[in-house]
Amino acid sequence: MAIEIQPEKAERPGGREPSAPLPARPWWMRPAIHTGLIGAVLGYLLGHWLGNFLASGYQQISTADENDMAIVLGYALGTVGWLAGMGVFNDLFRQMAGRSLQIRREQAEASSGLARYFRFSLDHKVVGTQYLVGMIIYLLSGGLFAMAIRTELLSPTYHVLSSSAYLMVVGEHGTMMIMMMSSIILGPFGNYLVPLMIGAKRVAFPRIEALSFWLTPAAFLILLSGVMFGGFPTGWTGYAPLSIQATQGMDAYAVAFGLMGISLILAGFNIIVTVINYRAPGMRWSRLPIFVWSMAATSFLMVLAAPVLVGGMYMMLTDRTAQTAFFTADLGGSTYLYQNLFWFFGHPEVYILALPGFGVVLEMIPVFSRKPLFGYRVAAAGMIGVTLLSFFVWQHHLFVSGINPDMRPLFMLTTELISIPTGFIFLVAMGTFWKAKIRFTVPMLFALGMLFNFLIGGITGVFLSDVPADTTEHGSFFSMAHFHYTIMGGLIFAFMGGIYYWLPKMMGIKLNQRLGKIHFWTMFLFFNSTFLPLFAVGLLGQPRRVFEYARQLQTLNDWVSISAFLLGGSILIFVINFVWSTVIAREPETGNPWRSRGLEWQVPSPPPPENFPHVPVVLSGPYEYGVPDAPPVADLSPPAGVVASALSGVAAGAPS
């Protein structure tokens, strides 16, 4: 029994009918990035004025010739203005005014063409594509900073950059890569593919999903704006009290990181609810693609860990603006407080970066091995195990800090335990290879490269988890090489594999496979040639984030620098391939080029606006390769009664 929904408030006399379509406004009147930019500028000016108004009387501000409060409020209101200009709050106000959202949504969905990628779109496929392009831009920006770091480290004494410029570059590189890359797979592939993989027509919270993306350009620009203030001297960790001592560039770091934390919470929340509530009939937990498992696990990490970061950043900002003393030791604060808050987020964060890579790789391996996934439950258990354990290891970042020496054996144990569920992932990959028919396509090469790199990254992680060994390795290039192996070697390789694998699905075009192979082999070779020697550099006593180092380490450092430039060249090959294939060549690919059983490949590429013409009924798991008379993965046009009975009360009552 459906209840007739009546408009709660009639339009004013002489207005249009409530159900009539909204009049089409010219493009420049509709919210898009140009109105967003206008809103951002207005918001910044308002916030800056407000900050000066509130704090100009303080003595420390009139004497220090800098007003952090004006800058922080400028950033905050600028972000609000940006979102308001993008039209993020329009539906909220529309609903508060009692108007229908239905018309607006249909109108938004009907809009097509390039313009929709510059608007606040409620289509998860548009948001996924926005994320994809955004993440590539952020990745390349962070990579350019890395090139600058390696240029400076060509010589132990000669300086291309001043020491402050060097620290700025180090901080921007680290923060860009860690914070912006947190959603490099969940953003593009998670948002785009999770609904397709679970047989849903949409995500649970399209506005929250779109908001999570539109916060990232704001965070990106705010982080980059720190360059105008000379950057921040703390690296990506932002340890207090150095961060309290630093100049205005630090405000950019704290606001940007905080905004990105909010974006992670929103993105993760949407994915969790979507995976739990929007699965098609028959999509049992035991049939969920392993990629969706990894996205759900990552989302739980984001939702549970990022609030701690947002809190830490907020405390840092009040320390810097309102003269609180959370982190100032001689005023009753504690420097350990910040380290604990930061790493309580920071360690789950590195699994936010690792788990999506596992998901992508395990999703691709059965397709190119033509075999079922070996130990599906082991893989899911491994991801859940990593998720749970990652909240209990953060103090291994504080092994030499002087806090809690009696807790060291415990945190050594939890840290080493996490290698057991990580080992599950390798067991599953190795089991799937057993008597397989492995095809060396470009995505598969990246998956294999990811496994190779992550193996080295994981094993060196066990070295770092051991307190006596860590006493030498802590804060040295050894730990830096370790996490580059897990993040760049793991996450970025998986991301690249994901692009080669899913871009035909997302855009309906094929990437050039020959350039793809050149890209893989150069990237794999130069990645290892860059980061493998850095383990030795670290063990030989070079601390991180230095611009001067021992003369006998110059040969190794030069080797690394030259490899890093070549690695940059390899990424350039990718950019050329991406732009060439998507803009110029546009070779169409509409079918199922990998002969995958995945549900996302059963619809045309790119998928139609609502993904599936009918809600599909899932009949079997996605990895039943070689299983004699296995049923097809899903019935895409099931008899009407089946879905209606399964969906009663779910689809009808869902708010938009």
Place this chain on the structure above:
Amino acid sequence: MTAASEPGRQAASAPGRPEPRHGLRIFLIWLVASAIADPLIWFLLGPHMPPGAMSGSAAHQQTTINVMALMSAPVLLFVLIYFGYALVVWRHREGDEGDGPPIHGNARISTIWIAATSVIVLALFGYGTVELIVPAGAGAGEGPTPIWKPSGGRPLQVQVIAQQWVFTYRYPQFGGVETPQLVLPEGQNVQFNVTSLDVIHSWWAYQLGVKADANPDVNNVAYTKPQQLGTFRVRCAELCGLWHGAMTNVGRVVTPAQFQSWATATETQLAAVTKNLPPYATTYDADAVAGLGKVLTQLGLNGAGGGFYPPEVPVQP
């Protein structure tokens, strides 16, 4: 190459024949490779493994790193050999469009794998804990109330005062003399009391195998026992601002007799300065910082004195 691809070709060309025993082959290749790799690591690389054996804690760290390498090399080799074998033997053959055998899992293999990784991990944890406790905290900073202390008498006290961007050392058993030089006696336990005047630093005496964060208002204690004469390098291992990369100095390990004469000579030489310093305490009072800067300037030494360096100090090379 031919030998490795042979079994695959056999399997492909003659499906009637029994499959070669892949598991046994991988195991044997792995056994040989590990039997070669582990002695190389232990005997060839081991003696040169950083951080060397200049002190008790460094020697323990060196042994630990060697043991970890010994344990992890077979694991690394096993996975890599398996991958290599799989990619060669089970690669896709031209014209074969069929799927592989539908193996969904194997409870026995999974159990063995999980048990083996658990045993390795727990063994490493047990070994790591022993190596942490036996050498009195393994040279890592243990905070103000250390729980693992070296046996045998009160160790030599050395306070490490970190500030942007220089380390200063204070010897409370020699009248509280404060000097930029770090000299230690051989064969005697040393207790470093690491503290900071401004931001977080990390005092890393590389060859001594000591690393302890310097936090303002916190005394971070670390122990070691120098056992070889010579010099060692000190660097800051926690990003502390502009000249973090230049925050370095060199310490010396000398014989006990040489140490006594150096310490007493320094004490007498700097007596006038020491008189003006605040009394020794495990942390440095922030109010005393300005005085310290003045003293160092009188001595012609570089020091920010708790404030900021003028732009020309230290001179940019």
